[in-house]
Amino acid sequence: xxxxxxxxxxxxxxxxxxxxxxxxxxxxxxxxxxxxxxxxxxxxxxxxxxxxxxxxxxxxxxxxxxxxxxxxxxxxxxxxxxxxxxxxxxxxxxxxxxxxxxxxxxxxxxxxxxxxxxxxxxxxxxxxxxxxxxxxxxxxxxxxxxxxxxxxxxxxxxxxxxxxxxxx
Amino acid sequence: xxxxxxxxxxxxxxxxxxxxxxxxxxxxxxxxxxxxxxxxxxxxxxxxxxxxxxxxxxxxxxxxxxxxxxxxxxxxxxxxxxxxxxxxxxxxxxxxxxxxxxxxxxxxxxxxxxxxxxxxxxxxxxxxxxxxxxxxxxxxxxxxxxxxxxxxxxxxxxxxxxxxxxxxxxxxxxxxxxxxxxxxxxxxxxxxxxxxxxxxxxxxxxxxxxxxxxxxxxxxxxxxxxxxxxxxxxxxxxxxxxxxxxxxxxxxxxxxxxxxxxxxxxxxxxxxxxxxxxxxxxxxxxxxxxxxxxxxxxxxxxxxxxxxxxxxxxxxxxxxxxxxxxxxxxxxxxxxxxxxxxxxxxxxxxxxxxxxxxxxxxxxxxxx
Numbered sequence: 001x002x003x004x005x006x007x008x009x010x011x012x013x014x015x016x017x018x019x020x021x022x023x024x025x026x027x028x029x030x031x032x033x034x035x036x037x038x039x040x041x042x043x044x045x046x047x048x049x050x051x052x053x054x055x056x057x058x059x060x061x062x063x064x065x066x067x068x069x070x071x072x073x074x075x076x077x078x079x080x081x082x083x084x085x086x087x088x089x090x091x092x093x094x095x096x097x098x099x100x101x102x103x104x105x106x107x108x109x110x111x112x113x114x115x116x117x118x119x120x121x122x123x124x125x126x127x128x129x130x131x132x133x134x135x136x137x138x139x140x141x142x143x144x145x146x147x148x149x150x151x152x153x154x155x156x157x158x159x160x161x162x163x164x165x166x167x168x
Numbered sequence: 169x170x171x172x173x174x175x176x177x178x179x180x181x182x183x184x185x186x187x188x189x190x191x192x193x194x195x196x197x198x199x200x201x202x203x204x205x206x207x208x209x210x211x212x213x214x215x216x217x218x219x220x221x222x223x224x225x226x227x228x229x230x231x232x233x234x235x236x237x238x239x240x241x242x243x244x245x246x247x248x249x250x251x252x253x254x255x256x257x258x259x260x261x262x263x264x265x266x267x268x269x270x271x272x273x274x275x276x277x278x279x280x281x282x283x284x285x286x287x288x289x290x291x292x293x294x295x296x297x298x299x300x301x302x303x304x305x306x307x308x309x310x311x312x313x314x315x316x317x318x319x320x321x322x323x324x325x326x327x328x329x330x331x332x333x334x335x336x337x338x339x340x341x342x343x344x345x346x347x348x349x350x351x352x353x354x355x356x357x358x359x360x361x362x363x364x365x366x367x368x369x370x371x372x373x374x375x376x377x378x379x380x381x382x383x384x385x386x387x388x389x390x391x392x393x394x395x396x397x398x399x400x401x402x403x404x405x406x407x408x409x410x411x412x413x414x415x416x417x418x419x420x421x422x423x424x425x426x427x428x429x430x431x432x433x434x435x436x437x438x439x440x441x442x443x444x445x446x447x448x449x450x451x452x453x454x455x456x457x458x459x460x461x462x463x464x465x466x467x468x469x470x471x472x473x474x475x476x477x478x479x480x481x482x483x484x485x486x487x488x489x490x491x492x493x494x495x496x497x498x499x500x501x502x503x504x505x506x507x508x509x510x511x512x513x514x515x516x517x518x519x520x521x522x523x524x525x526x527x528x529x530x531x532x533x534x535x536x
Contacts, residue, residue, distance in 0.1 A: 054305050058304060062307075063344065128301060
């Protein structure tokens, strides 16, 4: 039963991701991305990481994508005509695809993936308290660093979007 | 006879969804009646069912109350001509009403609407899915409802709906932040050291056997309530609709059943919003602060379950009345005022409120 759901949601997630790449219409792209996010959160549910699943929907599908749609609509982006792809884009996509293939092969050939784990790791994501406790004790440094990164981004946005003062 | 548990879940879900839909249709009637009382009118008082309306005293009485009005209202949505304008993006135009209604009905699964004490003395929540992250789940799914409004505005391909869609997205982002922060004090209290960690709505309601959260966290309650109005797109925050400026906002191009779905969706959001406010701040199914059904000696068995559901529904209806009362009493904000209120008043206020309760809960826990 779980396997069937896994395959369904994986296919939907991949189809959504593919849709984001090929769609010319920006709103279509955004909607495909939402579908991908939703099916990814379904995959989290299958892993019993309920908290992550809900946060995935709340933050990405619920807030980030609303912002995306808002910007798309506000800028009124026209449906982009088929442009000629530049050499750099080609090179970058080929390299990225190569790295992706290497990554997939590397993960798949690793022993820990192919052999079944002796015992399932304790699903700390299932209990909210365990999750929060781990986040603020064992993983405090990565948490703080991520927060700091976001702060830098925020300050950058404020600095860039602030209008220069004109002396009268 | 053993019933397959999965089939049973489907039956429960169907029952709960039909109750919500019934509540929605009568909420429309209530809205019409309340608006007419507030404006000194009579309201719907003509529709009569052929047989029931003929019963001597009872029939005319019910007719005057407008009890049968939701039936023709609903039929009107079904049988009127469904216009599909030629200039719309058909796929999203058809999808939008569904997208706006489905999240509202999905969130019902985590809303507990009562409790049942079985013979062993265990308290069983009456809820479809009693999940640990219930409150977050509810926020997450209900935040998806805005896509219906945004897509409707965009796909209509005309100016006013488009503006409505843009407003809806901006407003939703602005108020969701303050809403999320305003409930954090409750979660801190429920998850204080030494207590079982949870975000379960049932446990939050049970934690209010003494004080209701609205009593000792009044600021949280007020901020949450204001944000709830904004999130459900109700006046004085119905920027997406705003019929004085935007004709009818995001659903200007909609007609017949598709409009009906939007209409029902708004009331479904209101029902869920009222349920959540009742659970978070108004003590769930506790009749009075410090008075539980157990302390009255009526908490056992079927009677206790029925009473708890009744009290819960009563509080919910009171909240619905409050929603309508506000709608027909206050004028609409201007759009820039709405944005300003969200970002410069509610958000800082909710953060200040959070910090205050961090200290209070810390001192209460460590005993000064």
